[in-house]
Amino acid sequence: MFSGQSTSSFASLFTSGAERVSPTTTSRQHRDTTPPAALHPYEPLAQDGVIAAWESNRAIHLRGRAEQEPGATVTLSFNGESWHSTVNHWGYWHATMPPSILQGLADGNYSLTLTISDKAGNSTATEVGFGVYVDKTLRPEISVAPVSGDNAISVAEGIYGVEVSGLVTHMPLNSHVTLTLGNRSTTALVDEHGAWQATFTPEDLHALPDGVYQLQVSARDPNGKTSTVQHELTLVTHPESLPHISFDSVTADNVINFAESQQDLMLSGTLSALTPGQKLELCVGDNVYHAAIDAQGHWQAIVPAGEVSSFISLGEVRVYALDAAGNSTDTTLELNVVTTLPDIYCEMNIGGDTFLNAQEAQQPLSFYLEGVNQLTLNGKAYTPVNGMVTLSVADLQALPDGPVSAMAERWDSYGNHDSQTLSDLFTVAVHQLPSLTLQQPFGDGVIAPGDMDHWHLIQGSSDHLTQGSLVTVTLGDRHYSAAVDESGEWSLTILAGQLATLEPGSYQMSVSAQDKAGNLASAVRTVTVEDAGSTDFSATTIDSLLAHYGAGEAIPDAAAAGSEPDHHYGSSDAAWTLADHLQQQPVAALI
Structure with missing residues (x-):
């Protein structure tokens, strides 16, 4: 019925008859310019579109139907060669390609052309793809691309499923690759x-x-050659698999003290679950510390001693649990840090100052001390009670004179402790007490009437009084003052006329001074004032003395006269008249 290479004799006769049609008749016919419908084979070439090795020695057939085009020519073209057939009067067509055309072809995918040409010369071509896989020495080679970029699927990624892709060789178009993950396949x-x-x-x-799986990818080529590869894939897609982070006590009391801040610091805890690729990181600022994790989920991290101070400075640590799939859980560890002791505060008042004198040492001394657990003073330990420290009289008497230093011992419940020296806590002046001497005043202790208009040097010495200490001399109701010099001596001048108010009789001239601690020193001499009869050294007397100079008479200038009373001050008790003194002092000062 079909011929692949030549035209039938019937077709030739039909053509000859067509050539004898008159031109007049031809001009009346309608010319067909519509191309025929494309050919659609009933089935793929070789039934499945693939020519396998066992099919390579057989003729290759394609068949179909073009019911509207009986008598049309069907041409099969491949690799530069063509084969022809004709659509029969029922509209069926059948095209054949010899197996020899496959010789020398490499395995792979190809396409041939099916062309239908109607009687009017219109034609339509169709490409038909097929595969040639006749080399039995080849088998598929499979490669798998990284899944999700890191071959691990996280909780977030698992919500949408996961795509797996790759390449395979020696496999026809639309052939199947089988993937198996655990008990799931696709x-x-x-x-x-x-x-x-x-x-x-x-x-x-x-x-x-969740876990680590070996993804199996298999392919079987048309010749039955099978290849399988395995690709490791980690699944952590269940939120309940993610661990909860717990912490052990950082130290025995869970408080970092000063000593502990100067040595390596170990932090530890437990993860409630372990996921593939589990890691734990401790972050403080820009610093990251990696913990070691054992098979039971116990973890620990070491912070080197040199980094502990900065590690604890913020008072908290951010901790992250990470896994191979990129899942992360985190929490914060609050650090309890006490590395300093409270400041020491002392409040002491010994008679308004911090000097302990002999009188004050006759009673216990109490003072307030804060921030100290034990005070060692002069070899004896004292424990503050409600902040108060009390030194007994015996303890005070046992202290040597001079500044008192004490050793303060401090500690707290967190293990911090230190010792500090409290220098100059107070000053003791109990044993080396000051003393004064008073030389016999007025030469013999007697103030005669003639002594009234003379000045008199009063002097003495001292022990354990510092230079500049004030010495007060009292006679009657008059008080005079002097200062101790660098050698411990003191002196003052009673000016002429200053004794005039003394009534005849016996008096006690007293001299007194006190040191910085308030210890009092004193000395006493008896002074007798002789009776001068009715002598009244009053304002009238002073007026007569002033008249001695006369109005307009210049008062001698001490400097001009080469006389400086300061040179005599404290040097002798030679006569120095009231008139001499009046040259140095305003008269009003004596009235």
């Missing part, structure tokens, strides 16, 4: 470039326990 189709892609759904992932 398939992928191979495209014209050998690429394939498959998806495991969220339901697939949910059905698989």
